[in-house]
Amino acid sequence: MRDFKEQHQTIKKFLLGQLSDDKANEIEARIFAEADFAEEVQIVESELATEYLEGNLIAEERIVFAAKYFKNKANRTTLEYEQLFRQFIRSKSEGNLSRHGQKSESSDSASSDIEINAPPVPLKPERARFGSWFRASFRNRALVYSTIMAAFLLFAVVVWYLAGQRAGQPSNPLEAQRQAIEADLAHLNAAGTFGEVLLTVNLQPAERDRGAMARVAIDNTSQDALIEFRLSLTEASNQQYRVLFLDDRHHELFSISKLTAQATPGGPEIRFVVPARYLIPGDYQINLGVTNKTGGNDDVNSYAVRVVTKE
Amino acid sequence: MSLDSMPPENFELLLSWLGPDRDKAGEKYEQIRRNLLDYFRRRDAPDPISLTDEVLLRVTRKVNTVAENFVGDPSAYFMGVARRVLAESWRQQVETELPENIPVFSNSEAGEREELMLRSLERCWARLSTSEQEILYRYCVETPPLKLADSRELLAREINLSLNALRVMAHRLKRRLRDCIDRLMGIKT
Numbered sequence: 001m002r003d004f005k006e007q008h009q010t011i012k013k014f015l016l017g018q019l020s021d022d023k024a025n026e027i028e029a030r031i032f033a034e035a036d037f038a039e040e041v042q043i044v045e046s047e048l049a050t051e052y053l054e055g056n057l058i059a060e061e062r063i064v065f066a067a068k069y070f071k072n073k074a075n076r077t078t079l080e081y082e083q084l085f086r087q088f089i090r091s092k093s094e095g096n097l098s099r100h101g102q103k104s105e106s107s108d109s110a111s112s113d114i115e116i117n118a119p120p121v122p123l124k125p126e127r128a129r130f131g132s133w134f135r136a137s138f139r140n141r142a143l144v145y146s147t148i149m150a151a152f153l154l155f156a157v158v159v160w161y162l163a164g165q166r167a168g169q170p171s172n173p174l175e176a177q178r179q180a181i182e183a184d185l186a187h188l189n190a191a192g193t194f195g196e197v198l199l200t201v202n203l204q205p206a207e208r209d210r211g212a213m214a215r216v217a218i219d220n221t222s223q224d225a226l227i228e229f230r231l232s233l234t235e236a237s238n239q240q241y242r243v244l245f246l247d248d249r250h251h252e253l254f255s256i257s258k259l260t261a262q263a264t265p266g267g268p269e270i271r272f273v274v275p276a277r278y279l280i281p282g283d284y285q286i287n288l289g290v291t292n293k294t295g296g297n298d299d300v301n302s303y304a305v306r307v308v309t310k311e
Numbered sequence: 312m313s314l315d316s317m318p319p320e321n322f323e324l325l326l327s328w329l330g331p332d333r334d335k336a337g338e339k340y341e342q343i344r345r346n347l348l349d350y351f352r353r354r355d356a357p358d359p360i361s362l363t364d365e366v367l368l369r370v371t372r373k374v375n376t377v378a379e380n381f382v383g384d385p386s387a388y389f390m391g392v393a394r395r396v397l398a399e400s401w402r403q404q405v406e407t408e409l410p411e412n413i414p415v416f417s418n419s420e421a422g423e424r425e426e427l428m429l430r431s432l433e434r435c436w437a438r439l440s441t442s443e444q445e446i447l448y449r450y451c452v453e454t455p456p457l458k459l460a461d462s463r464e465l466l467a468r469e470i471n472l473s474l475n476a477l478r479v480m481a482h483r484l485k486r487r488l489r490d491c492i493d494r495l496m497g498i499k500t
Binding site for chain 1: 386448489
């Protein structure tokens with residue numbers, strides 16, 4: 001079995017689109033000519049995806065990876081599979097690997113295409129079935145969404161740097177990015193009425209939804225479209241409200257202030273819009289607060305929403 | 312003309328061009344097909360499966376004239392056709408306006424798909440032998456106090472493989488799971 005260790009960096013650059021056309025063409029030709037090399041490229045790609053999902057790529061690689069692998073459906077599916085597999089295998093304990101006992105039920109005889117056969121490793125006995133709790137844990141895709149969010153923010157930072165640091169900008173680029181987003185959101189929500197929205201998301205407070213999470217599906221071609229959020233309230237106040245978006249690690253992302261409650265037939269609501277470009281796939285918590293007399297915010301409710309990529 | 316409606320003699324000729332042993336030629340065909348899919352996917356082509364089929368169709372259609380005169384590995388010919396097909400698809404994409412009503416999955420459909428993928432993975436996982444499951448588990452999951460790299464080294468020693476061979480093995484097991492999921496979900500790959 002050949003070891004392509006010395007070529008890992010080149011393969012990585014190839015996968016991230018960082019090679020010149022000539023070099024990339026060379027790699028592509030080699031993929032077609034050498035089966036071992038083609039497999040190596042697949043392995044490095046899979047490892048790259050894992051590193052991305054684990055948050056282990058350096059900033060530049062994360063940005064490039066996200067830009068490339070969220071661009072088209074086929075690449076997203078590859079990443080989706082990596083994420084699914086990662087969550088799945090982590091949900092298992094070593095003593096609880098097989099659901100169906102010792103022997104493979106391999107009706108499709110797929111194992112025959114593996115040249116290196118697995119040796120008979122002694123296994124611990126099956127302890128419990130895991131289907132339902134696994135499904136629950138799978139839904140908690142915390143890490144991948146937070147890394148995606150981090151990638152987005154890093155991407156924004158790079159764009160900000162490339163655009164040149166203008167005088168008067170905050171020294172922290174992430175803070176600058178957040179301020180830019182908040183300024184945009186403040187502008188969009190200033191009038192209280194919105195133009196055409198792509199979709200409307202009605203959210204109930206998290207405790208009333210008993211942990212259920214609303215889902216918003218956005219396709220990549222709708223990045224400038226507006227998503228309208230309607231947060232249900234049990235009672236309204238005349239004071240101004242503020243919503244704060246957090247990622248699934250409770251990192252603050254951005255906020256919108258000076259919102260007012262609206263009376264609707266279904267009860268009072270806080271309505272605001274967010275462009276789809278600020279909502280990359282992931283789980284979000286939305287904290288709703290009311291501005292108090294000292295200028296601070298008193299918590300009112302918390303809402304949860306999951307943003308997914310539309311197929 | 313689709314690949315399915317291609318005369319069987321063309322396909323037989325294609326296989327014999329890929330190698331004298333029919334089984335090995337079949338494997339090579341599958342390898343080329345996977346390389347084509349990866350090629351189009353990595354090049355951000357809009358529909359890698361259709362473009363792959365298009366390459367296979369074109370080569371199969373012309374195989375009786377190409378095979379005689381072509382010198383070298385047939386894979387290189389597939390690669391050349393793939394480049395041409397990709398270039399054509401970009402041109403076509405520029406010329407074609409997007410349809411007004413692009414079909415999309417609703418939230419519930421996306422959730423169902425996720426659920427289906429998960430159920431498929433559970434079924435496919437059950438098809439691995441318990442030793443394969445354990446190897447994949449130990450290759451992928453850190454088990455404190457050992458770091459992942461250390462547990463991989465330990466595993467490789469236990470089963471008498473080099474680290475690289477273990478890495479390839481884990482990849483092939485994952486690949487099998489992926490292929491199995493695709494089959495169960497009716498995804499053509």
